[in-house]
Amino acid sequence: GTTLTFTPTSPKVGENVSFSFTNVATDNDFGDIIKYIVDFGDGSTPIEVASNVTSATHTYTLAGTYTVSIKAKDAAGLRSAVCKDLLVTVTAIPTKVNIGNLIWNDTNNNGIQDDNTPYTNGAGYVGLFPATDTNCSSTPALAFSNTAVGNYNFEVTANSSYRLKFVAMPLQYYNAKSNQGNDDTIDSDGDDCILINVGTVDDLSFDFGYVEFGKLIVNKKDSLGNSLNGARFSLESTDAGYPLTEFSIISAGSAAVEGLKLGTYVLKEIQAPVGYVLDTNATRNIPFTRGRQQETSDFINTAVPQPVVCGTATMTPVAGTTVGNKGKYDLSVSYTVTGTTQVNKAVFEVTKFDGSKETLECIRGGASTNCQFDDTAKVVKYNEYSVTRAGDYKVNAKVQDNLGNWSP
Numbered sequence: 484g485t486t487l488t489f490t491p492t493s494p495k496v497g498e499n500v501s502f503s504f505t506n507v508a509t510d511n512d513f514g515d516i517i518k519y520i521v522d523f524g525d526g527s528t529p530i531e532v533a534s535n536v537t538s539a540t541h542t543y544t545l546a547g548t549y550t551v552s553i554k555a556k557d558a559a560g561l562r563s564a565v566c567k568d569l570l571v572t573v574t575a576i577p578t579k580v581n582i583g584n585l586i587w588n589d590t591n592n593n594g595i596q597d598d599n600t601p602y603t604n605g606a607g608y609v610g611l612f613p614a615t616d617t618n619c620s621s622t623p624a625l626a627f628s629n630t631a632v633g634n635y636n637f638e639v640t641a642n643s644s645y646r647l648k649f650v651a652m653p654l655q656y657y658n659a660k661s662n663q664g665n666d667d668t669i670d671s672d673g674d675d676c677i678l679i680n681v682g683t684v685d686d687l688s689f690d691f692g693y694v695e696f697g698k699l700i701v702n703k704k705d706s707l708g709n710s711l712n713g714a715r716f717s718l719e720s721t722d723a724g725y726p727l728t729e730f731s732i733i734s735a736g737s738a739a740v741e742g743l744k745l746g747t748y749v750l751k752e753i754q755a756p757v758g759y760v761l762d763t764n765a766t767r768n769i770p771f772t773r774g775r776q777q778e779t780s781d782f783i784n785t786a787v788p789q790p791v792v793c794g795t796a797t798m799t800p801v802a803g804t805t806v807g808n809k810g811k812y813d814l815s816v817s818y819t820v821t822g823t824t825q826v827n828k829a830v831f832e833v834t835k836f837d838g839s840k841e842t843l844e845c846i847r848g849g850a851s852t853n854c855q856f857d858d859t860a861k862v863v864k865y866n867e868y869s870v871t872r873a874g875d876y877k878v879n880a881k882v883q884d885n886l887g888n889w890s891p
Contacts, residue, residue, distance in 0.1 A: 710736025836874020
């Protein structure tokens with residue numbers, strides 16, 4: 484049987500419509516069909532094509548529904564009845580079309596709408612600008628992401644040109660990477676001033692992704708967990724485009740750095756508070772891999788070791804052991820240290836009545852049973868020193884801390 488089809492199936496005014504036909508007719512007398520006659524139904528002159536031709540093209544100038552028919556013609560000029568006909572509905576060229584798509588939260592900043600990508604409702608808007616505004620700097624018509632799934636939409640004039648840009652973004656966001664991957668329907672069109680050439684059909688492929696900035700909190704403490712102020716830090720990131728920036732901790736032992744894009748940051752303590760040394764892990768890499776990420780980094784400073792200071796050395800008689808200045812005496816020396824410093828050694832020098840001198844040494848953990856280290860009272864004692872002859876005695880002492888420093 485005869486077939487007659489056409490494309491496109493929903494033609495518009497001014498659009499070429501292609502008709503295809505097969506098995507139109509046969510001639511029972513002589514088999515000499517030489518022409519096919521195609522009538523497009525719009526009042527135009529039907530066309531004749533050779534019998535070996537299987538297609539024809541026509542353009543309609545008015546909207547409407549038309550009956551297209553095809554007949555056969557033989558060598559004698561005889562025409563057949565209609566072999567096949569069909570209805571073709573032609574629509575007018577639209578004067579308005581829709582452009583738009585989505586505004587969405589690109590949590591990993593890959594520039595692509597991944598599965599379960601969250602959309603946004605009201606976070607920023609897309610501006611529509613004249614095509615001549617190459618910087619998108621004029622006052623735009625606005626379209627907020629005004630649905631629960633982040634849709635925005637403009638109705639614009641068909642067969643015209645415009646520019647689009649994602650503008651007025653909330654301060655906690657920045658634009659996602661643009662034009663990533665091979666599928667334009669799911670990538671972000673970025674923060675450029677995009678030129679859009681509008682045709683006669685809706686185009687809902689212009690979407691925009693955004694990423695939420697991250698936040699870094701830096702805490703500063705001493706070795707006992709007390710908050711410290713006065714430390715200075717630097718922060719930079721090559722892949723996030725974050726230039727070398729310095730900041731200080733000035734309140735409550737803590738500082739916050741906001742507005743951080745995704746990337747790996749190098750955080751470095753460059754100056755410790757006065758009286759403290761830098762953290763042993765002073766340089767750290769901190770990756771930000773998702774939007775709205777918050778990281779906390781604690782730095783611990785230890786106090787700068789201070790020289791041990793020796794106090795007064797004393798020589799105290801042991802009750803009940805002395806007669807006429809002869810007997811047992813306890814030698815002691817007080818000292819001052821800071822932080823975790825402790826005294827590990829003390830040397831007592833006793834000047835006797837005749838000017839001769841005797842040195843007595845106390846070593847923490849040593850064999851002498853006379854020595855006593857009292858870290859709480861910060862005193863070292865040499866107990867029960869024997870005085871065998873009466874006279875004037877004088878004692879001096881010095882101490883050494885665990886870092887090897889001697890007191891003056």
